[in-house]
Amino acid sequence: MGRLFSRRASLAAAVKCSLLLALGTAAHAAELKVMSTVALTPTLNELTPKYESSGGNKLMIVYSTIAELKKRIDAGETADVMILSRPVLDGLQTQGKVAQGSIVNVGSSYVAIGVRTGAPKPDISTAEKLKTALLAAKSISYADPAKGGASGVYFAKVIDRLGIADQMKSKTVLVPGAEAGELVAKGEVELGVAQASEIAAVAGAQVVGPLPGDLNSAIVFAVGIGSTTKDPAAAKSLIELLTGPTGAAVLKSKGMDPA
Numbered sequence: 001m002g003r004l005f006s007r008r009a010s011l012a013a014a015v016k017c018s019l020l021l022a023l024g025t026a027a028h029a030a031e032l033k034v035m036s037t038v039a040l041t042p043t044l045n046e047l048t049p050k051y052e053s054s055g056g057n058k059l060m061i062v063y064s065t066i067a068e069l070k071k072r073i074d075a076g077e078t079a080d081v082m083i084l085s086r087p088v089l090d091g092l093q094t095q096g097k098v099a100q101g102s103i104v105n106v107g108s109s110y111v112a113i114g115v116r117t118g119a120p121k122p123d124i125s126t127a128e129k130l131k132t133a134l135l136a137a138k139s140i141s142y143a144d145p146a147k148g149g150a151s152g153v154y155f156a157k158v159i160d161r162l163g164i165a166d167q168m169k170s171k172t173v174l175v176p177g178a179e180a181g182e183l184v185a186k187g188e189v190e191l192g193v194a195q196a197s198e199i200a201a202v203a204g205a206q207v208v209g210p211l212p213g214d215l216n217s218a219i220v221f222a223v224g225i226g227s228t229t230k231d232p233a234a235a236k237s238l239i240e241l242l243t244g245p246t247g248a249a250v251l252k253s254k255g256m257d258p259a
Contacts, residue, residue, distance in 0.1 A: 029056040029058070030057045030058075030080075030231040030234040031058045031059075031060055032058070032059050032060065032080040032231065032235060033060050033062070033079040033080050033081075034060065034079055034080065034082075034083065035062045035064075035073070035079040035081075035082050035083070035084075036083040037063070037064075037066050037069065037083055037084055037085070037150075037221060038063050038065060038177045039109060039150075039195045039197055039198055040083050040106070040197075040221065041178065042198075042200075042254040043250050043254050043256070044061060046250050046254075047241060047242060047246070047247060047250055051238055057231075057234045057237070062079070063177075064177070065143070065147055065148045065149040065176075066084050066088055066149075066150055067147070067148020067149070067150075067153075068147065068148055069082075069084060070092075071148075078097065078228045079226045079229075080225065080229040080234070080235045081223060081225060081235050081238055083106065083222070083223045083242075084221070085221060085222070086105060086220040089103050089222045090103065092224070093224065096227055097226065098225065098226060098227060099225040099226070099229070099232070102236075102239075103222050103224040104223055104239055104259075105221075105259035106242060106247075106251070106256075106259055107221055107256040108218045108219060108256065108259070109196050109197045109198075109219055109256045109257070110210040110211075110216060110217060111151045111154055111155060111193065111195065111196075111210065111211055111216070111219075112193070112195070112196035112199055112207050112211070113133075113192070113209065114180070114181055114184050114191070114193070114194065114199035114202075114206060114207050114208060115206060116184050116185060116187055117185070117204050117205060122136070122191075124208060124211070125209075126213065127162065127212055127213060127215055129212070130211065130212055131162045131163075131164060133191075134159065134162070134164060135167060137171070137190045137191045138171060138190050139172075140168065140171060140172055140173070140189060140190065140191040141174070141175055141179075141180040141184070141188075141191070141192050142155045142174065142193035143155075143174070143177060143178070143194065144174035144176060145174075147177070149176075150195075150219055152174070152193075154217050158211060173189055180193060180198070180199070181194055181198055181201070181202035182202055182205075184199070184202070184204075185203065185205040192205065195255075196255045196256075197251075197255040199255070200255030201254050207255065220259075221256075223239050223242060223243070225239070243259065
């Protein structure tokens with residue numbers, strides 16, 4: 001009888017210990033809010049399960065254009081982790097909205113032309129050949145400059161510089177964010193302009209190449225910790241995953257050049 005009681009007591013103690021450990025883990029687990037440029041969507045989609053399974057923390061990710069996210073942050077919204085362009089993050093750090101010394105470069109991507117997989121790739125090797133290809137295209141899509149998408153704002157300046165802004169208007173489909181690659185893949189437009197990483201991430205779309213010569217534009221993306229975060233350790237662990245070997249491999253597979 002004594003042995004039976006002893007076994008039951010030991011079992012009860014083991015169950016209690018397990019429950020305490022589970023409660024301790026749950027209490028330590030954090031939900032991190034991340035505000036990220038849409039250019040990192042493919043990368044974060046792949047890294048999120050890895051991050052959540054490794055430490056029990058959960059991610060709540062808000063995607064939008066860099067301009068829209070900056071507008072929201074300037075208005076008072078914040079996040080534990082922010083992934084934007086390096087110049088924007090540096091500015092937010094100066095304003096005290098990003099923790100001092102927390103910014104790390106993630107990688108870079110260039111503005112590219114994309115076509116449907118299997119379609120002939122136009123020659124865009126020079127400014128003149130790019131101009132010819134754009135004028136010959138039946139339709140084209142890029143991010144609405146009015147919405148603040150970096151690639152759209154830049155490309156609008158490119159076609160203006162090429163002197164073909166008026167000719168392109170009637171065959172241009174503006175999208176709110178990174179949807180140009182999707183329209184190309186569906187065959188709804190002939191050419192798409194976006195970050196190379198955004199086009200490469202879409203099944204059915206392929207990158208033709210960067211804009212030629214001095215028309216080319218690369219954007220450096222960076223990550224920083226929000227100054228109001230309540231769990232800087234969890235935020236730092238996400239940054240380490242994103243900027244470490246695992247993150248670099250995923251970034252490269254999504255058409256980005258890791259930092």
